[in-house]
Amino acid sequence: MSAVLSSHDALTLADINQLDRVRFVAALGGVFEHSPWVATQAWAERPFASIDHLHRTMIGVVRATSREVRIDFLRMHPELAGKEAQAGTMTDHSTAEQAGLNALTRDELQTLRRLNAEYAAKHGFPFIIAVLKNTRSQIFEALRTRTGRDTDTELDAAIEQISIITRLRLGRLLAH
Known part of the structure; x- marks a missing residue:
């Protein structure tokens, strides 16, 4: 090696x-x-x-x-189709994983930004979901549903989503 x-x-x-x-x-x-x-x-x-x-x-x-x-760890993650995506400053992993969100309509993007802001205001960290494992409609529905949860439940849900995301990342990085 x-x-x-x-x-x-x-x-x-x-x-x-x-x-x-x-x-x-x-x-x-x-x-x-x-x-x-x-x-x-x-x-x-x-x-x-x-x-x-x-x-x-x-x-x-x-x-x-x-x-x-x-919570600090979750705050290190980019917002879906957020400022980092617009500025092109996301990590390579996140850029590839959010690629499907590049094709949002203007209305969908405005809705996503509003929902992201509501979620972050309530929970204190960005909404995290394994984009590659969900359709666009599932992502929007999950964001609406999860915003209404209590923060401790949502903290666990966000870590579970990171578990899915990072397992996919390891699979791509390591040869079988």
Whole structure:
């Protein structure tokens, strides 16, 4: 394995298990949006028996933190079709995952922005959903429904959606 990994290198689980902490975080630190601390903490649990084991460990790191840290973690995520998308400043992962939202009509975009604002005002973090696992209508319906929930329930739902998103990301990053 080369000393430096490029973002295009296909890694295997065996490769991941052999990486030192710095290379492990370089390879997997972006799986959880702007949160390389997740990979840093998960590294100590190597070796991983499967991609699912790696993912369970990483999402477990997030779930084991305090409520305040989880909320701060959620705030690191971009709003659906929000300012980051318009400015082109989202991570490569998020850009690819939100690609289907680029084709929203002007009315849909205005509705999404209004619903995002209502959600964030109520819960204190952006609405998070696994866009690749939902249709446009399902996303809008989930946003309306989830805005009405209590924040603790929604905090759990947002972490569950991140679990789905990050498992998909790991699957794309690691060769089977």
